[in-house]
Amino acid sequence: MAQPSNKYYIPESTRWPVIISAGLFIMFAGVAILLNGGEIGQYATYVGFAIIIAMVFSWFNEVIGESEGGIFNDRVDTSFRMGMFWFIFSEVMFFAVFFSALWYARNLSLPWLAGEGNNLFTNQLLWEGFENAWPSNGPGGMGGTFEPMAAMGIPAINTAILLSSGVTLTIAHHALKAGKRGILNIFLALTFILGFIFLALQVEEYIEAYHQLNLTLESGIYGATFFMLTGFHGLHVTIGATMLLVIWLRCLKGHFTPTKHFAFEGVAWYWHFVDVVWLGLFIFVYWL
Amino acid sequence: MSATAADIHDNHDDHGPVHTGIKRWLFTTNHKDIGTLYLVFSLIMLFVGGLMAMIIRAELFQPGLQFVNPNFFNQMVTLHALVMVFGMIMPAFAGFANWMIPLMIGAPDMALPRLNNWSFWLLPFAVVLLASTLFMPGGAPASGWTLYPPLVLQTGDAFPFAIFAVHLLGISSIMAAINIIVTIMNLRTPSMSLMQMPLFVWGWLITAYLLIAVMPVLAGGVTMLLMDQFFATSFFQAAGGGDPVLFQHIFWFFGHPEVYIIILPAFGIISQIIPAFSRKPLFGHSAMIYAMASIAFLSFIVWAHHMFTVGMPLAGQMFFMLSTMLIAIPTGVKVFNWTATMWQGSLSFETPMLFAIAFLFLFTIGGFSGLMMAMAPPDFQYHDTYFIVAHFHYVLVPGAMFAAIAGCYFWLPKWTGHMYDERLGQIHFWLSTIFVNLTFFPQHFVGLAGMPRRIPDYAVQFTNFNAMSSIGSFGFGLSQLLLVYVIYKCVKGARKATAEVWDSPEGLEWTVPSPVPYHAFDKAPTYTPRNWGG
Numbered sequence: 001m002a003q004p005s006n007k008y009y010i011p012e013s014t015r016w017p018v019i020i021s022a023g024l025f026i027m028f029a030g031v032a033i034l035l036n037g038g039e040i041g042q043y044a045t046y047v048g049f050a051i052i053i054a055m056v057f058s059w060f061n062e063v064i065g066e067s068e069g070g071i072f073n074d075r076v077d078t079s080f081r082m083g084m085f086w087f088i089f090s091e092v093m094f095f096a097v098f099f100s101a102l103w104y105a106r107n108l109s110l111p112w113l114a115g116e117g118n119n120l121f122t123n124q125l126l127w128e129g130f131e132n133a134w135p136s137n138g139p140g141g142m143g144g145t146f147e148p149m150a151a152m153g154i155p156a157i158n159t160a161i162l163l164s165s166g167v168t169l170t171i172a173h174h175a176l177k178a179g180k181r182g183i184l185n186i187f188l189a190l191t192f193i194l195g196f197i198f199l200a201l202q203v204e205e206y207i208e209a210y211h212q213l214n215l216t217l218e219s220g221i222y223g224a225t226f227f228m229l230t231g232f233h234g235l236h237v238t239i240g241a242t243m244l245l246v247i248w249l250r251c252l253k254g255h256f257t258p259t260k261h262f263a264f265e266g267v268a269w270y271w272h273f274v275d276v277v278w279l280g281l282f283i284f285v286y287w288l
Numbered sequence: 289m290s291a292t293a294a295d296i297h298d299n300h301d302d303h304g305p306v307h308t309g310i311k312r313w314l315f316t317t318n319h320k321d322i323g324t325l326y327l328v329f330s331l332i333m334l335f336v337g338g339l340m341a342m343i344i345r346a347e348l349f350q351p352g353l354q355f356v357n358p359n360f361f362n363q364m365v366t367l368h369a370l371v372m373v374f375g376m377i378m379p380a381f382a383g384f385a386n387w388m389i390p391l392m393i394g395a396p397d398m399a400l401p402r403l404n405n406w407s408f409w410l411l412p413f414a415v416v417l418l419a420s421t422l423f424m425p426g427g428a429p430a431s432g433w434t435l436y437p438p439l440v441l442q443t444g445d446a447f448p449f450a451i452f453a454v455h456l457l458g459i460s461s462i463m464a465a466i467n468i469i470v471t472i473m474n475l476r477t478p479s480m481s482l483m484q485m486p487l488f489v490w491g492w493l494i495t496a497y498l499l500i501a502v503m504p505v506l507a508g509g510v511t512m513l514l515m516d517q518f519f520a521t522s523f524f525q526a527a528g529g530g531d532p533v534l535f536q537h538i539f540w541f542f543g544h545p546e547v548y549i550i551i552l553p554a555f556g557i558i559s560q561i562i563p564a565f566s567r568k569p570l571f572g573h574s575a576m577i578y579a580m581a582s583i584a585f586l587s588f589i590v591w592a593h594h595m596f597t598v599g600m601p602l603a604g605q606m607f608f609m610l611s612t613m614l615i616a617i618p619t620g621v622k623v624f625n626w627t628a629t630m631w632q633g634s635l636s637f638e639t640p641m642l643f644a645i646a647f648l649f650l651f652t653i654g655g656f657s658g659l660m661m662a663m664a665p666p667d668f669q670y671h672d673t674y675f676i677v678a679h680f681h682y683v684l685v686p687g688a689m690f691a692a693i694a695g696c697y698f699w700l701p702k703w704t705g706h707m708y709d710e711r712l713g714q715i716h717f718w719l720s721t722i723f724v725n726l727t728f729f730p731q732h733f734v735g736l737a738g739m740p741r742r743i744p745d746y747a748v749q750f751t752n753f754n755a756m757s758s759i760g761s762f763g764f765g766l767s768q769l770l771l772v773y774v775i776y777k778c779v780k781g782a783r784k785a786t787a788e789v790w791d792s793p794e795g796l797e798w799t800v801p802s803p804v805p806y807h808a809f810d811k812a813p814t815y816t817p818r819n820w821g822g
Contacts, residue, residue: 007810008475010397012306013315017406024456025413032448035518059402075474079399082470090462090500097508097538101523101530109531117601126526140527143520217519221529224521228512 009071016059023051060246067263068255077262084266088273091236095277098229102284105221106134113139137220147213148222151286154205158198159282165194166275169244169268179258181251188248191271195241202234229285233277240274243267304806314409317401319386320804324703325408326383327696331772333375333415338765340368345727347744349758351751361744362430363422369433373550374457375415377684380692381553382407382464385492388699389468391797391804392486394477394813399470407464414456421446421453432742434539435510437524437532441517448518451510458503465499468492477796480815483574486795490577491556494584498549501588502542509538533598540591548587551651551683552580554691555622558644561698562626564793565641566633569820572625579618579625586615596667605664612662616655623652636791639713643694646686646721654682657732672742675735681728686721693720693771700778701785705803708778716774719767726760794818 027048033041066072114132115123123130127139135148149155172187206227209215217227247267250256256264305312305321316322343364347355356364386404390397398404421428426444429435435450443450472493476485485493512523513535522528524535563570570576592600592608600608626648635641657679661667670676701707730753735741739750746754785802792798796815800808 008396010401010807011317013311014317014402014405015315017402018314018409020406021409021413021456024410024459025417028417028452028456029449032452035448035514036445079470079474082474083400083403083466086466086469086500087462090466090504093501094504094508097505097512100538101512101534104531104534104537105529109526109534110529112531113526113529136529138522138525138527138529140525142522142525142528217515217521220522220527224512224515224523224528224530228515228521 006073008073009066009076011066014059016055016062020052020055020059023048023055027052064250064255064263077260080262080266084269088269091273092277095229095232095280098225098232099280099284101221102225102229105136105225109221110134110136110138135222137222140220142220143216143218143223144214146215146219146223149205149209149213149215149226149286151282154201154208155282155286158201158205159278161194161198161201162275162278165191165198166272168194169271173264173268176251176256176261176264177258181254185248185251188244188251192241192244192248195237195244195271199234199237199241202230202237205230226285229281233274233281236274236277240267240271243270315405317397317405318806319390319398319401319404320703320806322398322404322408323383323386323388326379326386326411329408329411330376330380330383330692331775333371333379334768336419337368337371337376338768340364340371341761342765344368345758345761348746348754350755351746351748353745356744358744359427359430362432362742363428365742366429366432367418367422370418370453371415372684373433373546374454375411375418377550377688377692378461379408379411380689381492381495381550384488384553384557384692384695384699385464385468387703388797389471389489389492390475391800391808392489392795393472393475393480394796394809394815395471395475396807396809397475398467399475400467403463404467407460407467410456410460410463414453414460417449417456418453421449424449434536434543435513436539437513437516437535440513448514451514454510455507458507461499461503465496465503468496469500472496477809477812477815479812480796483577484815484817486556487559487570487573487576487580488553488556491552491554491559491580494580495549495552498545498552498584498587502545502549505538506542506546509535509542512538533595536595536598537592540594541588543594544591545584545587547680547683548583550688552584554647554688555580557691557695557698558626558647560793560795561640561644561694562629562648564698564790565636565638565644566630567635567791568629568633569794569818570625571628571631572621575621576625579621582618583615586611586618590615593662593664593667596664597671609662609664613659616659616662619655623648623655638697638790639708639710639717640694640698642714642717643690643697643720646717647690647694650686650690650721650724651683654679654684654687657682669738670735672740673735674731674739674741677741678728678731678735681731685728686724690720690724696771696775698790699797700775701789702797702802702804704779705785705801706778706782707785707789708774709782712770712774712777716767716770719770720764723760723763723767727757727764728760730754730756730760 025048026044030041030044030046030048034045110132111117112119113122113127114130116132130139137143137146168187168190172184172191175181175183175187215223215226217223244267247264250263305316305318307315313321313325316325343356344361347353347361386398389395424445426446428446429440429443429450431440431443440447472485472489512521515521516523516525522530524530524532526532559570559576590608590612592604593612596605596608657675661670661676661679697708697713734746734750734753737750739746787801788798789802796813799813
């Protein structure tokens with residue numbers, strides 16, 4: 001590997017971002033047309049998505065090539081670390097909104113609809129007889145009677161799976177630092193396999209919710225917060241597991257050294273973040 | 289260390305962009321090119337948003353319906369706000385950040401150059417998505433930029449397009465903010481400590497943290513709107529246990545920090561300009577930093593003062609009233625420190641300084657009316673009247689936008705290598721200042737007398753003040769054409785500017801030639817704070 005340069009690496013030009021922006025534009029326009037009932041929107045959605053995937057692939061491919069070419073010095077590495085950290089922070093804030101909506105519904109809007117505080121007439125005139133309870137699909141009984149998702153079934157198993165994946169990832173990381181590539185490859189593979197098993201079980205849970213519990217997106221505020229929180233979390237698990245798969249393939253190709261492996265650590269941070277969000281979900285969405 | 293004296297690699301000082309023509313701008317990773325893109329984009333959006341304002345003011349010139357129907361009027365109100373906030377003023381400051389932060393802290397470029405390109409190029413696509421809503425069945429959103437449900441859910445086909453436009457704008461802001469934080473924290477020249485950083489850099493650092501914290505919140509909120517509309521969720525529906533007021537909480541948890549996202553970079557620019565033309569160091573450099581940090585912190589705990597009339601518990605009204613009033617303290621620190629900077633200074637009144645002083649006075653007027661509204665009981669009278677419109681236009685137009693114009697005059701010679709036409713600049717200043725007051729000052733009166741906002745018609749007793757306001761706004765709009773001409777003339781070439789441009793202002797950006805070379809700091813420069821003596 002070439003000696004890292006003293007110079008802070010600045011690419012001379014890049015074509016990926018502007019094409020990704022165009023891809024996002026096409027995809028979002030397509031989804032918007034679909035939502036408005038225009039079937040033709042699906043083609044734009046596929047085309048836009050394909051552009052994004054191709055460009056992300058090319059962008060990362062180029063950066064990985066540069067990284068392996070040794071032109072990133074320590075300061076570039078620090079930039080990547082800081083960037084990843086603050087990106088994860090923005091994701092935390094994104095999840096915070098949905099947790100806040102859950103908190104607001106349980107502690108403010110439902111009690112108010114049931115007449116708490118100075119809202120007696122809201123209850124008497126608009127929603128007579130409604131009592132505050134959780135889970136709830138509201139005084140209008142939106143989506144019909146449903147059963148909530150029990151915490152101790154699939155969700156508990158999924159908690160165990162995600163927590164184990166955190167452990168296997170840490171073992172892989174220690175193996176990488178110790179230069180034990182065999183252990184690294186095995187435990188990293190275990191990690192993303194656990195991730196994909198989690199996703200499969202999550203799909204199973206959704207099927208159960210829709211077909212047996214009548215728990216749907218339409219099931220009032222419970223259904224809304226349940227599916228949006230677990231859904232966005234599932235999306236992040238998908239992204240995280242895909243990233244784990246990518247760095248596993250890179251490990252197989254012999255990328256990363258015991259001292260320089262930002263991509264591995266960035267993905268690990270992301271995976272732990274997804275893990276912590278799940279703990280929050282398990283406690284506040286399923287359990288309490 | 290980004291570069292050291294031992295650096296043996298070839299020096300890029302003398303080489304320019306690798307591409308020419310349109311490719312240079314599409315594929316650029318250079319902070320100056322991207323800064324220029326942001327600024328040009330912002331200037332175009334100023335006229336797009338401005339045209340919408342002109343339609344609003346033309347309609348309000350007389351009572352009764354003159355030109356547009358009420359629904360279109362509200363579409364103009366909504367798009368004017370979204371374009372001005374997300375298309376004009378935020379990109380303007382992002383442009384200044386791109387241009388000036390690396391120069392001020394001695395960095396070779398922004399830390400993540402490809403991401404920087406992405407942050408900019410998301411914007412035109414987002415704005416096209418937003419503007420396209422005007423041509424859809426049902427027209428653009430007519431809910432105001434606050435997008436309150438259930439009103440916003442009555443939008444026609446435009447609804448998902450507008451939501452996705454907000455998503456793209458959010459991604460752009462978050463990526464830009466990450467880049468700015470990383471650049472400041474990682475690429476600052478080692479000889480400059482955090483507390484020695486220029487105020488503009490500090491203003492943007494704090495702004496970037498605010499952006500990362502609140503743009504995702506907006507994204508989440510508008511996603512809930514989308515789900516309520518198309519997938520029958522009940523986030524904002526009482527029948528399902530949700531609450532439309534929840535959206536207001538989410539929106540303003542984003543929205544209040546957002547107004548400081550707009551004003552903190554403006555504070556930063558003013559804090560660069562006033563010392564330069566007072567030939568004195570900024571009074572209370574550290575106090576100014578702490579004041580900005582306090583304002584940023586407080587911005588997270590005051591959001592519900594936008595919602596005093598929604599029926600909050602009394603304790604909530606008390607809390608948000610008092611926390612809001614606290615903001616007057618750090619803001620007062622800033623205003624007094626700018627004034628103290630000028631005290632006994634050797635003042636000169638070039639165009640940037642004129643705009644900065646106008647900012648100081650007029651922003652303070654906006655601050656005072658803000659204090660009036662902070663009080664919950666009187667706010668029941670002010671709520672949704674033209675008094676609010678007058679208040680936030682005072683902080684945004686002669687506040688944030690004047691700061692952007694001041695920054696533009698201040699740094700234009702540095703960017704282009706030419707001095708702008710001082711005489712035209714001063715004419716532009718006087719026209720802008722007179723017309724901006726003519727536009728917005730009468731709105732205080734009609735607002736206090738009860739004229740509601742977002743209504744295209746009004747009671748006849750408000751006619752005179754509205755006519756004044758409309759004349760002022762046309763004058764203000766036309767005056768900005770002069771700004772375009774001054775910039776054009778300056779770019780085309782005029783008297784050469786020196787490296788220092790002004791009378792020895794302080795800062796690393798004045799140590800590099802004007803115009804700034806394509807790669808200014810290949811090696812980390814040594815920063816030595818100036819000894820002002822005495």
